[in-house]
Amino acid sequence: MRRRALAVLLAGLLLPAGLAGCGIPHESEVQVDGSGPAAEAGALNGSPARPPTPTDSAEPGPFIENYLLAAAAGEREQAYARVKEFIAQEAKSRLREKQQSSEIELTVVRLREKPEVTPPNNQGTSEVTVKVQQVGVLRADGTLAPPVANETEYVFKLRRAEPAGGGLLITDLPNVLLISDDALRRYYPSRTIYFWNSDQSRLVPDLRYLPLSMPAERRVTEVVKWLTGGPSDWLAPGVTGLPDGTRPINNATGADGHWEVNLTMPGANDERLALLATQLAWALPELSGQLDLKIQNQQRRTVDLEQERAAHAAYPAGDLPSRFTVYDGAIRPLAIGNEPRSGVPLAPAANRNVVSAALAHVGDQVLAALVVTDADRKQRLRVGSGPEPVAVFNTSARAYGAIGRPTWLRSLDKDQPAGLVAADGKLYRFDGTGAMSLVPLAVPGPVVAVAGSLDGHRIALVSGGALYVAAVSVDGGVVSVGQPRRLVTLLTSISAADWVAENDLVLAGNEADRRPAIHQITVDGGRETPLKRDIGAEVTQLAAYPGGAVGGLPSLSYMYEANRTAYRNNPLDTIKREQVLDVPAGSRATNPTAPFFLY
Structure with missing residues (x-):
C-alpha cells in the first residue's frame, strides 16, 4: 500500500508574518488590556467591519x-x-x-x-x-x-x-x-493547543476560542497562558500538563520571525523544554522563524518553529484512506471514483459472518476487530493483528445480543493494541487476545456506540440517546476512561457518532420534527451544523475520516448506513452494488452495509 503522512488540519487563526514588539518592561507581570468591540468574522485586529450597535435596530x-x-x-x-x-x-x-x-x-x-x-x-x-x-x-x-x-x-x-x-x-x-x-x-475563531499524553509520546488536541478583536501582538501571549494554565477539565485525565508553578513572566514578544517567551518553570531540564517547544510549535501554526525559550530571563532553548513541526508530527504517519463495506457477510473494498483502493487485509477464512468491522494500520501491522455472528445468531468479537493478510484471530468467549462497531485506540505501542466496543448496552475494552473487560462509566442509559479520535486519547460515546466525549489514558496496555462530558446538541435520540476532523464529530439522530438527520458538532458542543437532513430512517452505522491525507479523500468525508443501505457524502449518493469489488461468484445479491475507512 502507498504510505503518506497525514496532513493535520489545524484550525488556528493566521497572524501577520511579523508582529510588532509589545514594549512590555523586562520583568513585568503579564498584562491583559481591554479592547474595543469584537469585529466581524474575517476582520483582523478589530477592523474593518463592526458588529451591531444599540442603534442598529428600533424593533x-x-x-x-x-x-x-x-x-x-x-x-x-x-x-x-x-x-x-x-x-x-x-x-x-x-x-x-x-x-x-x-x-x-x-x-x-x-x-x-x-x-x-x-x-x-x-x-x-x-x-x-x-x-x-x-x-x-x-x-x-x-x-x-x-x-x-x-x-x-x-x-x-x-x-x-x-x-x-x-x-x-x-x-x-x-x-x-x-x-x-x-x-x-x-x-471567536477556534484555536487548538496541545498537551502530551501520559507517557509524553503523543500530542492531544485541546479546543479553545480567542476573541477576534484581540490585537495580534497579544495572541501569542494568550496561547502561552493557556498552555501554562493546563488542559480543559474533561481532557485532563488523558493528558499531562506543564509542571505545577509554570507561568509566563511577561508578555511574549516578536518581530521579523523572531519570538521570545519567558517563563517560570520548576524543573526546567532539557527534556521538558524540548517537549514544550513541540507544544508551542503546534499551538502556534501560523508562526515561522525562531522562538527563544527563556526560563527566569535566561536563554535556554532556541526553536526553529517550522523545523520543529516537521521533525515532530502531531499525529503518526498513515495510509491514504480506503473505503470498505460489508457485503453478504464479508468485508469488501469499495470503488468510488479515483480514490485509493486496496484489497481486504484479511485471510479469506477469517472474512466470514461479518456484521461490522474496524481495521487500522499501525506501522506495518494491521489491526482487525470484527463483529461476527455465531451459529446461534448471537454476536461475538473476533480480533487479530499482524502483517497483512491477518490470518490468526481470537474470538471473545462470551456471546452478546448486539455489538456495536468497534474502534481501535491508535496507541504508539503496536505490541499492546487496545480498543473499545459497545455490547449489550455497556462499554468494553478489548485487546489482541479477544478478551473483553467492562469499562465502568457514570452515564445514564445504554451505551450503543463508541468512536476513537485520530490521536487515540479521546473518544465519543452515544449513551441513552445522548452524545458524550471523554479522555482516554492508555498506560502499559491498561485503558482508563475519564468522566464523560455530555454535549448539548440540536439532535435527540442520537444513534451513532464518529470523528470527522481534529476537533469535530459527525452524529446521527432526530431533529426537532423527529426526522433523522446527520449533523457536525465541535468536541465541546459550541458549534453545530446540519450536514444531511430528511434521511428517512434511523442511521445505524456512521463512519468518518478525520484526517485529510495529501491526495486522499476530501476533508469531512463520512459514510453511513440507514435502512440496511450504505451511503456516502462525497459525493452524496447511495453506495451501489456494482461499486463493491472482489465479490466472488455465487454471492447473495444484497445491499452494501456497515461502511468504514481503513487508514
Whole structure:
C-alpha cells in the first residue's frame, strides 16, 4: 500500500508574518488590556467591519438578537462596558459586575426560535421573550465548559431611548452575560493547543476560542497562558500538563520571525523544554522563524518553529484512506471514483459472518476487530493483528445480543493494541487476545456506540440517546476512561457518532420534527451544523475520516448506513452494488452495509 503522512488540519487563526514588539518592561507581570468591540468574522485586529450597535435596530426582536450577538462578545475586560451600552441608566445596577477579568464568564445560548415580542403599551415599553438551549460557559481561558444554567427562556423589557429616535434600551434583563452561539461562531475563531499524553509520546488536541478583536501582538501571549494554565477539565485525565508553578513572566514578544517567551518553570531540564517547544510549535501554526525559550530571563532553548513541526508530527504517519463495506457477510473494498483502493487485509477464512468491522494500520501491522455472528445468531468479537493478510484471530468467549462497531485506540505501542466496543448496552475494552473487560462509566442509559479520535486519547460515546466525549489514558496496555462530558446538541435520540476532523464529530439522530438527520458538532458542543437532513430512517452505522491525507479523500468525508443501505457524502449518493469489488461468484445479491475507512 502507498504510505503518506497525514496532513493535520489545524484550525488556528493566521497572524501577520511579523508582529510588532509589545514594549512590555523586562520583568513585568503579564498584562491583559481591554479592547474595543469584537469585529466581524474575517476582520483582523478589530477592523474593518463592526458588529451591531444599540442603534442598529428600533424593533424589539431584532434589537435583542443584536444584543445577544454583539453586546458581551469580544475581549472580556470590556464586556460589561459594551453590555451597558444596550441598557437604560436606571437598570444598569441590576447587572452585578465581576471584579476580576479572570472571573468573567459568558453564558452561550442557542436561540430555538425567533424572539417573541409583546406589543408596546401606552408608555412605549415592550417585552421580549427568547427561548434558548443552554450551550455552555465560555471561560477566560478560552474553554467552553458545560452549561451551568438551566433556563429555557429569558425575558427582556425595553423602552424607547431619549431623545426620540434614539432607538431602544433594556430596562430589565437577566443578571448574566449572554451571547448567542452565532456570536461564538462569528467573533471567536477556534484555536487548538496541545498537551502530551501520559507517557509524553503523543500530542492531544485541546479546543479553545480567542476573541477576534484581540490585537495580534497579544495572541501569542494568550496561547502561552493557556498552555501554562493546563488542559480543559474533561481532557485532563488523558493528558499531562506543564509542571505545577509554570507561568509566563511577561508578555511574549516578536518581530521579523523572531519570538521570545519567558517563563517560570520548576524543573526546567532539557527534556521538558524540548517537549514544550513541540507544544508551542503546534499551538502556534501560523508562526515561522525562531522562538527563544527563556526560563527566569535566561536563554535556554532556541526553536526553529517550522523545523520543529516537521521533525515532530502531531499525529503518526498513515495510509491514504480506503473505503470498505460489508457485503453478504464479508468485508469488501469499495470503488468510488479515483480514490485509493486496496484489497481486504484479511485471510479469506477469517472474512466470514461479518456484521461490522474496524481495521487500522499501525506501522506495518494491521489491526482487525470484527463483529461476527455465531451459529446461534448471537454476536461475538473476533480480533487479530499482524502483517497483512491477518490470518490468526481470537474470538471473545462470551456471546452478546448486539455489538456495536468497534474502534481501535491508535496507541504508539503496536505490541499492546487496545480498543473499545459497545455490547449489550455497556462499554468494553478489548485487546489482541479477544478478551473483553467492562469499562465502568457514570452515564445514564445504554451505551450503543463508541468512536476513537485520530490521536487515540479521546473518544465519543452515544449513551441513552445522548452524545458524550471523554479522555482516554492508555498506560502499559491498561485503558482508563475519564468522566464523560455530555454535549448539548440540536439532535435527540442520537444513534451513532464518529470523528470527522481534529476537533469535530459527525452524529446521527432526530431533529426537532423527529426526522433523522446527520449533523457536525465541535468536541465541546459550541458549534453545530446540519450536514444531511430528511434521511428517512434511523442511521445505524456512521463512519468518518478525520484526517485529510495529501491526495486522499476530501476533508469531512463520512459514510453511513440507514435502512440496511450504505451511503456516502462525497459525493452524496447511495453506495451501489456494482461499486463493491472482489465479490466472488455465487454471492447473495444484497445491499452494501456497515461502511468504514481503513487508514
